[in-house]
Amino acid sequence: MQMCTIRPSSQIVFSLHEFFMCKIGTLDFEVCGGCVLNEKQNYILRKPCSSLHRPKCDESTIRSFIERLVKVYHKPIITIRFSDPFRDVFAIELIRLLNNGPLRNVKYDICHSSPESYRTVFNEAATLDTLEIKLKRLxxxxxxxxxxxxxxxxxxxxxxxxxxxxxxxxxxxxxxxxxxxxxxxxxxxxxxxxxxxxxxxxxxxxxxxxxxxxxxxxxxxxxxxxxxxxxxxxxxxxxxxxxxxxxxxxxxxxxxxxxxxxxxx
Structure with missing residues (x-):
């Protein structure tokens, strides 16, 4: 299966396009928005993808995919967006993985976050350009x-x-x-x-x-x-x-x- 195509010359479209989208030189990840998280911690699309039937990704695949893609680019600018049902602890792991380097912008909209996760997001934001975060009532x-x-x-x-x-x-x-x-x-x-x-x-x-x-x-x-x-x-x-x-x-x-x-x- 072809992993990605370039269409047009400034944009990369992935087979798992519901999970990952980016433009040449700037990686804009909208990670697993509109998915469901099953008991095995696999993220499954609610609606079928044109190239895959009910595709799913585990967290190890997501991490490896992002690491591999970041290495392809020379000094990329990365924006990453998290939303439910993404797990807060894995979101923190990805922020730390990409921080102090290519990560510039984070949008964090995970309702079921722990106080410790909120603290960590703010502390990791020291090297970012922008942070958008939604906080629940604590x-x-x-x-x-x-x-x-x-x-x-x-x-x-x-x-x-x-x-x-x-x-x-x-x-x-x-x-x-x-x-x-x-x-x-x-x-x-x-x-x-x-x-x-x-x-x-x-x-x-x-x-x-x-x-x-x-x-x-x-x-x-x-x-x-x-x-x-x-x-x-x-x-x-x-x-x-x-x-x-x-x-x-x-x-x-x-x-x-x-x-x-x-x-x-």
């Missing part, structure tokens, strides 16, 4: 990365209440899509105000901060005023501008569901 869990993160872009979706915003002030762009089942005003207002005050007095790398909240209580002008209390050099009805210690001019604005911090040029 009531008693709090953690900070053991290394400083200097990502070009960090996106966190799901439950964000347990993270420390200050840990990500050296990421160039941070997006939080926060799902809150409780009252936004009581929980987040003081935390965001403290974060922005620390940011104003710091020399840090962050330029853009987007905070989108899915909550029964929407943002309004009174909530926004409490979030930006003590910051304003220039205060408008829907925005605040201030000068940071490093002389960067910054604006914070709001809508009912989004808080946006961005540079002013």
């Amino acid at each position: 009531l008693s869990f709090q953690s900070s990365p053991s290394v400083s993160l200097r990502l070009d872009h960090l996106q966190i979706r799901g439950s964000c209440h347990w993270i420390k915003l200050e840990d990500f002030m050296n990421c160039k762009s941070v997006t939080l899509n926060h799902f809150i089942k409780f009252d936004f005003k009581k929980i987040e207002t003081e935390r965001l105000n403290s974060f922005f005050k620390k940011l104003k007095e710091s020399e840090c790398r962050i330029e853009k901060f987007t905070y989108t909240v899915n909550s029964p209580v929407k943002m309004d002008r009174s909530i926004f005023s409490k979030i930006v209390e003590g910051l304003n050099d220039i205060h408008g009805s829907d925005s605040v501008e201030f000068i940071r210690r490093d002389q960067k001019k910054t604006r914070i604005s709001w809508t009912e569901e989004t808080l946006l911090m961005e540079p002013v040029y």
Whole structure:
């Protein structure tokens, strides 16, 4: 069976195309999305592939395939995306295998991850350009990365209440899509105000901060005023501008569901 074909000249299409796709020079792996995981830890496609009947891969095959493909390319740029039902411990194994080398971008969307797996993903992200991660609600869990993160872009979706915003002030762009089942005003207002005050007095790398909240209580002008209390050099009805210690001019604005911090040029 032919393993892959080049079609067109900038793209490689694999026989197991539901598992792996990439472009010449950039390897973009979407690992086993839309599969089912059986009791033997084989990943099986839900829908038949044009070249294979109900194809399946075990973790050893996936690991060997990725290792082999990475060696074919000269200094490849790798993006890898994990989603259910991929096992979190094997996802961590692949991240460690490819890290400190060609791995540049990770999208991690495995719902049944352990707290230790979440910690490891953040710690391994120190050498990445971008990280997108979805977090489940962990009531008693709090953690900070053991290394400083200097990502070009960090996106966190799901439950964000347990993270420390200050840990990500050296990421160039941070997006939080926060799902809150409780009252936004009581929980987040003081935390965001403290974060922005620390940011104003710091020399840090962050330029853009987007905070989108899915909550029964929407943002309004009174909530926004409490979030930006003590910051304003220039205060408008829907925005605040201030000068940071490093002389960067910054604006914070709001809508009912989004808080946006961005540079002013």
